[in-house]
Amino acid sequence: MKQDFNICGLSPAPGEKISDYVQVGQVCSMPVTVINGAGRGKTLLITAGIHGGEYPGIQTATELAQEIDPGKIRGQIVIVHCVNTAAFYQRVSYISPLDGKNINRLFPGDAGGSAGDQTARFLTENFQKKADFYLDLHGGDIHEKLPPYVYCPSVGEDKRALETARKAAEYINAEYMVMSTATTGAYNSRAILGIPSLLLERGGQGQWSRRQVDRYKEDVINIMRFLGMVDEKPVLPQKPAVVLQEVVYLDSDLDGCWYACADIREKVEKGQRIGYIRDIFGNVIKEYYAEFDAVVLYVATSLAITKGTRIITYGR
Numbered sequence: 001m002k003q004d005f006n007i008c009g010l011s012p013a014p015g016e017k018i019s020d021y022v023q024v025g026q027v028c029s030m031p032v033t034v035i036n037g038a039g040r041g042k043t044l045l046i047t048a049g050i051h052g053g054e055y056p057g058i059q060t061a062t063e064l065a066q067e068i069d070p071g072k073i074r075g076q077i078v079i080v081h082c083v084n085t086a087a088f089y090q091r092v093s094y095i096s097p098l099d100g101k102n103i104n105r106l107f108p109g110d111a112g113g114s115a116g117d118q119t120a121r122f123l124t125e126n127f128q129k130k131a132d133f134y135l136d137l138h139g140g141d142i143h144e145k146l147p148p149y150v151y152c153p154s155v156g157e158d159k160r161a162l163e164t165a166r167k168a169a170e171y172i173n174a175e176y177m178v179m180s181t182a183t184t185g186a187y188n189s190r191a192i193l194g195i196p197s198l199l200l201e202r203g204g205q206g207q208w209s210r211r212q213v214d215r216y217k218e219d220v221i222n223i224m225r226f227l228g229m230v231d232e233k234p235v236l237p238q239k240p241a242v243v244l245q246e247v248v249y250l251d252s253d254l255d256g257c258w259y260a261c262a263d264i265r266e267k268v269e270k271g272q273r274i275g276y277i278r279d280i281f282g283n284v285i286k287e288y289y290a291e292f293d294a295v296v297l298y299v300a301t302s303l304a305i306t307k308g309t310r311i312i313t314y315g316r
């Protein structure tokens with residue numbers, strides 16, 4: 001237990017929890033629950049809603065905040081129910097409507113920047129630095145379709161943190177595990193600074209279901225077990241995730257109408273056409289082909305697509 005555990009003024013006594021809004025400078029506020037366990041242990045940070053349209057993660061965070069009994073855990077759990085509340089309420093995908101930026105590409109953030117930069121900095125300084133382990137709950141966004149998968153960081157100085165994250169990732173009930181080399185996502189940024197971190201993807205297309213949230217909660221509880229915060233041992237999923245070492249993230253080169261030629265989980269061959277873009281008059285203006293034999297991990301399901309936004313992801 002920690003007598004003086006304090007996150008932005010939220011300081012529950014051992015065996016108690018507090019839920020309240022935390023103010024991010026002059027920019028916005030975030031709903032946060034701080035759970036201070038009755039026993040001594042690690043600090044687990046959980047964030048959801050960095051992308052406001054990814055509902056399963058947000059619902060999972062809220063249910064866990066209500067259901068976890070601080071009297072029965074060791075250590076602390078800090079839950080940010082929804083980072084990007086402006087996007088959540090306005091039903092905006094990807095970006096923060098406050099500045100048009102994708103917060104997940106802004107870490108470790110900038111206190112002198114725009115709303116998204118400041119939010120990223122605030123999370124880094126006041127939340128991530130106090131964590132021993134970090135779980136970032138995502139999903140397919142409002143126009144995205146994907147199977148459950150986990151991103152595991154593979155870049156960083158601290159090999160022990162990377163190893164811990166890799167081990168923990170095996171306890172996530174996912175179809176795929178992507179070894180990520182990105183550096184600006186919330187969980188990558190943490191891994192680079194030596195805190196084991198994972199990003200989870202579950203659900204999408206602007207929906208959430210009881211089953212998805214139950215599965216998501218099992219993932220988080222399994223990580224709590226892995227960290228020794230509860231008595232039970234972690235349970236490996238029945239089927240281990242397929243590990244993908246190399247992933248291609250294709251962004252649209254222009255505005256137009258998007259047509260995917262392959263669905264998620266589908267195997268594609270090198271040179272196979274995987275999607276194309278027509279202009280609004282119906283003329284094909286761009287085609288995309290697979291660079292290597294791969295499995296499709298993600299597709300955009302909206303007809304409308306804008307330059308620079310993701311259309312399809314595949315890996316091997």
Ligand SMILES: [Zn+2]
Nearest residue numbers: 051054138139
């Ligand atoms: Zn996301």
